[in-house]
Amino acid sequence: MNSVQVIGIVGGGQLGRMLTLAAKPLGFDVVVVDPGDNCPAAQVGAKQIQADLYDENALSELSERADYITVEIEHLDANVLERLARGGAKINPSPKTISLIQDKYEQKVFLAERSIPVAEFTIVNSQKDATQALSNFGGVMLLKTRHGAYDGRGNTKITNASELDAALAEFGSKTLYAEAYVPFVKELAVMVARDMNGNVATYPIVETTHERNICTIVQAPANISNSINNQAIEVATNVANQLEGAGVFGIEMFLNKQEEILINEIAPRVHNSGHYTMDACYTSQFEQHIRAISGLPLGSSAMYVPAAAMINILGEHDRPTVVKNLKEVLSKPATHVHLYGKSPTKVDRKMGHINVTAINAETALKVAKAARNKLEI
């Protein structure tokens, strides 16, 4: 063991950066594996092993240098992590959980087998399977890649045969599955943290908005009845308890017209829908995750303000990054800007986010939207 303990993170993007910013004040050093030059985490003092997340040597080196290992992304070589864990590396959440979540179809099977409510789904191994699924699901479905989907990539809504043909052609040889399209009333999400002793802390249920399949807006807390809130917390806690390993989990849900909660997707890590916690909760999701994976106790997940809104700053152009109008944005009350140090800007690239807190959700959202409209990137 080092005299200064080291957190190793697979991935050094914005999530790795914000984990690093949370780890340093707790006295940890941080090492990340990331393929980019001077990745966002390295800019805030993480040491970087510059390599692909599937690079076995890099992951081995990480486990030699770090006391505790975690991930900021699930697209990595989980087999290598499993082998390292068997060799004694302290990896959280467990590589088994990461493996499970990598395969969205297996993730759904896992949840369904445990009686956790999910939308209907089926494997798609052929055009015939896909056509059958579209018919079974009432003529509208989502065709998804089992692996590697992220921020809307690998995820297409299908409403007729020609859309189906186009999607199958685009996905090519990728393994696929289909889900019934849920005409949801709201999209909800919650961050659930579990420490190494199995203690669980649940953050407030939030409401999310997606554009082009990317989470763009989060409102905390969600504007839902107590009964739905309790149902969502119960389902989400149940999900988290099924997953092995410590850490923070992001759980995305649909609320349908029948006022049922369906689990949409699980992230075995800090998540965009928890960014608001940085400026609204006693313990941010990033500090919470660092605490959880390093054997420290969980902090309070309660909000210290009545309401918060988070808006993602997505790139508007393909060009070297220039941020404009920060002055106007920061002139608004209780407005916090978190930039990720990425360059170049690309269309829809996650460049940062804005958190606004207020006495109610409506005000927070209004201020946040105005701030986002002002900011150019």
Place this chain on the structure above:
Amino acid sequence: MNSVQVIGIVGGGQLGRMLTLAAKPLGFDVVVVDPGDNCPAAQVGAKQIQADLYDENALSELSERADYITVEIEHLDANVLERLARGGAKINPSPKTISLIQDKYEQKVFLAERSIPVAEFTIVNSQKDATQALSNFGGVMLLKTRHGAYDGRGNTKITNASELDAALAEFGSKTLYAEAYVPFVKELAVMVARDMNGNVATYPIVETTHERNICTIVQAPANISNSINNQAIEVATNVANQLEGAGVFGIEMFLNKQEEILINEIAPRVHNSGHYTMDACYTSQFEQHIRAISGLPLGSSAMYVPAAAMINILGEHDRPTVVKNLKEVLSKPATHVHLYGKSPTKVDRKMGHINVTAINAETALKVAKAARNKLEI
């Protein structure tokens, strides 16, 4: 101008580190001048020019690399900064203010000339001056060095002739002055921020406790009457308005038995008595300072919790740094630990601080003290 704007900080200790942690999410790069190896700011991603703070070449290099320059400490070559400012460097607060504050005697003269209440003081150029001062001040006074005093060094309480002789011998050839000892009821402090347009934001008045002349405990807000609170805010704002340049100023005050506020000392920078703002105010003093010196608008300085306590983690031993019992400390509610990444530990070296928030000051202080007692370093 760089496409990514750069903040230059003279000094890369804990204050430079926390300024860096605040600057990065706003999109700034940071460069610091600091003589130490891998200084606390460098550990969180600041680039370091490794040099003494009186090194003219290093300060010149800093001004070439940075768009905005500030300081984390006033013990530096202010003449060089003045020259750089005349050459166009954007330095805040103004080098003139830093110069003034470097000389504690001139600082007192400046305040007294502006009718700002301070304890009686007088120049000490000889043993005769000192003896006369002790007599004039009723047999108890503080003998202080005019320059370079910090955390109690250069500051001695004198109650008789033999103490006076010992102090004069110890201070040797240093230039000195003497102050009447104020039998204070409370020590108060306040952080005041001013942006480049002259807008001022005042943080709550806090109560400070010093041990061995080092600030060890801060309670926010101070337990004082409205009338005293208003008096303190008025005096502090008046002081800040007399000082040139943008930034955060730490203003230390005495409350005496006659319920008068006397200004004790000014810091032209973020300050220990403002560390509680990191976990208790909408805008931390560090973000506020970065905003102020880079031409951004000030954020809200209000507290979002009813009460907070800050306790400094002072080194207990001279040895390589090992932090123990962090687990026990973080098991307490609303307890935040901020470590500075320093090694070795030295007796009374500032190694970090603990912030606790609560529904009242008594609870916050109790939890913070228990946490500090648990933590070993």
